Amino acid sequence: MASDLWTPAGSAHLGVAPVGNNAETGGKVVAHTVIVKVKDRFGVEHKQRLKILADETTSPSEVEEMMGNAAENFVAEVRAKYTKRRPTAEERKEIGRALNEFNKYAKKRIQSTNQKIYY
16 A cells, blocks of 8 residues: 555655554554655755554545645745755854854953943
């Protein structure tokens, strides 16, 4: 059943694993594992492992639909979350210098009696 399932674009079905039993029906519950790879608008690839739970009464088309919905949600999350590009190496050095300077003056403020550097 697992190899016949449709998977969303950019994803791969990794397999099926038993999880437990359904308390209501007494049937077995399995987890379909799918890995989804999406590139954000800056070309950085993000991976997410999704687990889709299904029992014996769940049809393959329902499992495929759940996989599609989960992958679609992940793609939407990546597109919404990663709207800024990563800083370059030079920008990271500049940020580090600014943080070091802030920490240096913070230590001076702590050592002063009135929490001020300049009088």
